[in-house]
Each structure stands twice: as C-alpha cells, then as structure tokens.
Amino acid sequence: MAKKVKDILEMSKHPVVNGSLWLESGDKRFFGPGPVELLERIAETGSIRQAAKEMQMSYKKAWELINNLNAHTTSPVVIPQTGGEKGGGSIVTPEALELIQYHRELRKRFKAFLEKETKNLSY
Amino acid sequence: MAKKVKDILEMSKHPVVNGSLWLESGDKRFFGPGPVELLERIAETGSIRQAAKEMQMSYKKAWELINNLNAHTTSPVVIPQTGGEKGGGSIVTPEALELIQYHRELRKRFKAFLEKETKNLSY
DNA sequence: AATCGTTATTTCTTTAAAAATATAACGATA
DNA sequence: TATCGTTATATTTTTAAAGAAATAACGATT
Numbered sequence: 526m527a528k529k530v531k532d533i534l535e536m537s538k539h540p541v542v543n544g545s546l547w548l549e550s551g552d553k554r555f556f557g558p559g560p561v562e563l564l565e566r567i568a569e570t571g572s573i574r575q576a577a578k579e580m581q582m583s584y585k586k587a588w589e590l591i592n593n594l595n596a597h598t599t600s601p602v603v604i605p606q607t608g609g610e611k612g613g614g615s616i617v618t619p620e621a622l623e624l625i626q627y628h629r630e631l632r633k634r635f636k637a638f639l640e641k642e643t644k645n646l647s648y
Numbered sequence: 649m650a651k652k653v654k655d656i657l658e659m660s661k662h663p664v665v666n667g668s669l670w671l672e673s674g675d676k677r678f679f680g681p682g683p684v685e686l687l688e689r690i691a692e693t694g695s696i697r698q699a700a701k702e703m704q705m706s707y708k709k710a711w712e713l714i715n716n717l718n719a720h721t722t723s724p725v726v727i728p729q730t731g732g733e734k735g736g737g738s739i740v741t742p743e744a745l746e747l748i749q750y751h752r753e754l755r756k757r758f759k760a761f762l763e764k765e766t767k768n769l770s771y
Numbered sequence: 772a773a774t775c776g777t778t779a780t781t782t783c784t785t786t787a788a789a790a791a792t793a794t795a796a797c798g799a800t801a
Numbered sequence: 802t803a804t805c806g807t808t809a810t811a812t813t814t815t816t817a818a819a820g821a822a823a824t825a826a827c828g829a830t831t
C-alpha cells in the first residue's frame with residue numbers, strides 16, 4: 526500500500542494548503558486582495574493617495590490598480606475629482622461596495638476550501 | 649435592489665476567477681506548481697540539471713526547490729548521486745511520485761472550485 | 772590516473788519590479 | 802487670482818529577484 530501524504534510530509538512543521546484568488550480576463554488580473562483593500566480604504570478616506578499611504582503602497586501603483594479595475598467594469602467604481610476645495614478626492618460607487626462584498630464572500634468560500642484541504646492532509 | 653456582480657463587471661471581457669495553490673509551513677512555500685513539474689521531469693530524465701533545462705529554469709533555482717522540498721518531508725523525495733558513470737544523477741523516490749499524484753488530485757478539486765466560482769459570476 | 776557529466780555552492784551580472792521623485796493640471800474656496 | 806491637496810503622468814532611482822557563470826567535489830568506468 527502506498528504511503529499517504531501525511532506520512533511523507535514532515536507534519537511537525539504544520540504544513541497547510543494555502544493559495545491566492547483573483548479575477549482576471551485575458552490573462553490580466555484586475556481584482557485581487559490588493560485592489561479590494563485599496564477600495565475599502567478609499568471608501569473610508571475619500572482619497573486614493575491617502576488610502577495608498579495607509580497601505581504603504583505607492584500612489585502610482587494604487588492609481589494603476591484603480592485604473593485597471595475601472596477598465597473592467599461597465600462603469601467606473603472609483604470616481605476621481607481633481608481640484609476642488611481640498612484639492613480633490615475620490616469617491617467609490619455603490620457598485621464598488623458591491624464588489625467588495627462579493628470578494629468577502631468569495632474569500633470565505635475559498636477559506637473553507639483551503640481549510641478542508643489542510644485537514645485532508647492529515648488523513 | 650443592489651446590482652449583481654455580472655452587471656458591474658464588463659462581462660464581454662469574459663472575466664474568470666483564477667488562483668494559485670501551494671503547500672506552505674511557517675509562511676514558507678515548499679510545494680507549488682514549479683516543484684511539481686520539476687519532480688515529474690527529474691523522474692523522467694534522472695537529472696536535476698536536465699529537468700531544469702527543459703523547464704528553462706536555472707539549475708540553481710531547481711536545486712533550491714528540491715532542497716527546500718526535501719527539508720519538509722520525513723525522508724528525501726529526491727536522492728542525488730554525485731559522481732558515477734555518467735557524472736551522477738538524481739532519482740525520485742516513490743514518495744515523490746505519491747506527492748505528485750496528490751497534487752494532481754488537489755489541482756483537480758481546485759479547478760472545480762474555480763470553475764464553479766466563474767460560473768457563479770454570471771448569476 | 773584520466774574522463775565524464777552531474778551535484779553542490781559561491782559570486783557576479785542582468786533584469787524586472789517597485790518605489791521614489793518631480794511636475795503639471797485641476798477647481799472650489801477665500 | 803492665490804492657495805490648497807489631490808489627481809495624473811513621466812522620469813529617475815532603488816531594490817529584489819532571477820539568471821549566468823565559474824568552480825570544486827564526486828565516483829563509476831575505462
């Protein structure tokens with residue numbers, strides 16, 4: 526009888542099945558953990574720059590993520606305003622909030638999958 | 649009523665849920681797509697160097713992957729022989745083949761998960 | 772002992788990604 | 802119209818990862 530995985534792996538090191546999820550189209554990722562957190566923080570702060578700063582992300586990268594995300598939605602999920610009383614800012618649309626919620630649920634299902642597979646290592 | 653994801657995403661670009669899976673312990677990955685393919689090729693060729701070459705992977709990286717993998721198993725899954733009639737070579741143990749098989753099945757389950765989630769985007 | 776191609780390892784170089792920097796445009800407000 | 806902090810964008814610099822190259826050790830075979 527062939528050995529089982531748990532007899533091959535060094536179980537004392539507590540190996541786990543882990544992974545990453547994202548939305549892509551044409552091999553290009555446009556919605557993963559990064560953009561999600563960014564959206565959340567833009568919603569809070571009203572500013573791409575400030576949100577990026579909180580995440581220790583460069584403004585440039587943040588802007589690219591948002592721009593890329595907007596390119597994959599029927600209407601922009603982040604609406605920037607340049608100039609204005611405080612120099613400008615950005616608001617996230619209700620659709621963005623919907624995407625965030627979707628991703629939370631997706632992540633929950635993925636987490637369940639990973640935990641199931643991790644448990645499965647032991648049998 | 650809140651919009652659904654399919655109404656927010658630009659569905660004409662055919663977005664899909666995709667992801668990556670691996671085994672890790674202590675935040676360090678030791679078994680993902682790379683090592684799996686490498687093991688398969690070492691099994692075929694009997695040589696780390698040749699296997700790496702086939703994958704356009706540097707020998708150094710291949711060796712690191714294998715070394716790292718061996719460090720997470722109860723006994724080495726790749727046994728190198730330095731020197732010998734053809735200069736040496738490496739053989740993969742039955743346990744390695746078992747790991748490969750495990751990963752194939754894991755990947756199958758993950759694929760099903762991803763496809764289900766991708767379909768789910770449309771509803 | 773000479774040969775072979777591999778393993779094992781270090782060092783150097785290249786490349787790519789990320790980050791930092793700089794600057795123009797913007798428009799509500801005072 | 803002067804100010805503000807932001808968006809938008811290009812350019813430069815830094816950093817990290819990957820790759821290339823070089824070298825010693827190895828041992829069965831001849």
